[in-house]
Amino acid sequence: MRAMSDYQDLQKAMKRVLPQLPPALQAVAAYFLEHPGKVATLSMRQVAAETGISAxxxxxxxxxxxxxxxxxxxxxxSERVQDNGIGDYHLRAGALRDVAVDEGQAQVWSDFREAAHRNVDALFSSNALSRIVQVAEQLSAARTVYLVGMQASLSSAIYAKYLGSMLSERFRIVSGMGGIFADDITDLGEQDVLLAISLRPCSEYSIRIAQAAKARGARVIGCTDSDASPLALIADEVLQVPVKTPLFFDSYLAVTLLLELLLGFMTLQQGDVVERIESIEASRVALGEYWNNKEY
Structure with missing residues (x-):
């Protein structure tokens, strides 16, 4: 087997062989997938000491x-230095409050601003232009684009459906309304793409839907925060989003930007999109969907 020099190729190979590895090597591989930054910056003995895994x-x-x-x-x-560990929400909320008490609201403001800039920069450095274009092409070529996002990711899936529907009628959201998911994916098959959005700890239903899509031969594109997340281990393509924030919850800033990038590049690839958007906008105006009270 020829050694791989590209990070993405290596991560894909790691995920592919992980289930066949002995338990001790599975633990090492999972750590590599989840903490590429520590692998790059810590010595082997330091990583072994931190994980309790024999060097x-x-x-x-x-x-x-x-x-x-x-x-x-x-x-x-060596160039992958971002740590993607999970924090406990209640502990993070307490830490945010402590900063406000000890250092004031100005520090909290500054921390949020810096985190936002880091997440945007990390999104572009983690996902090459060629990868975004490739995924956009897969979405454009799909018979139907299924969208799934549960819990906090639901709003992102709805936003993707809103934008996507302006480009094409082929976007469909897996809502699971009433606890019924099977109906939403009745027609899901080999010609379709599932775009799944799920951050750790991942929603069980999002993973189940991704597994079902994979089993039916559909292409699964995962938008997630770690190469070691359950979604990343299933997906054919992984688009990694940085989520670090001073807030007690994960930031969806990069998720939103990623979706806008994908839909933006889809716009470039579809010839009739201008006419469709123009028609939708005309219908909205005709139906009075926009505020137009001249008295204000």
Whole structure:
């Protein structure tokens, strides 16, 4: 097996072989998928001490992936320094409150601004232009684009449906209204694409829908916050979104921007989109959907 030098190729290979690895190597691989930044910046012994995994397992994983040494494997992560760990919401809420008490609201304001800039920059550095174009092409070519997002991700799925419907009638949301999901995916098949949005800890129903789509031969595109998330381990294409924020909850700023990027590039690829959008806008005006009270 030839060793891989590209980070995305390596992560895909890691996910592919993970189920076949011995338990100790599975633990190492899962850590690599979830914490590429620590793999890049910590020594092998430091990672072993932090995880409680024997240091001898790290070279074994490197060999299993086709690398001569652990350092060769680690070198692939050298430019990947973002830590994607999960925090506990209640602890994060307490930390936010403590900052406000100790350092004032100005510090909280500054922390939010810096986090927003970091997340936007990280989104573009984690997802190359070629990948965005490729995924947009897959969405454009699909018979139907199914959208799924549960819990906090529901609003993102609805937003994608709203934008997507202006481009094409082929967008369909998996809502599970009334607890019934099967009806929404009755026609899901090999010619379709499922765009799933789920951040850790992932919604069980989002993962189930992704598994069902995969089993039916549909292409699964995962928008998630870690290569080790359950969604990433299922998806054919993974678009990683940074979510770090001073808030007690994960930020959806990068998720929203990613969806706008995908729909924007779909717009470039579809010739009749201008006429469709013009028609929709004309219908909205005719139906009086926009505020037009001249007295204000």
């Amino acid at each position: 001898g397992n790290f070279p074994r994983l490197a060999k299993a992936l086709g690398f001569d040494t652990y350092n060769d494997l680690r070198r692939v992560y």
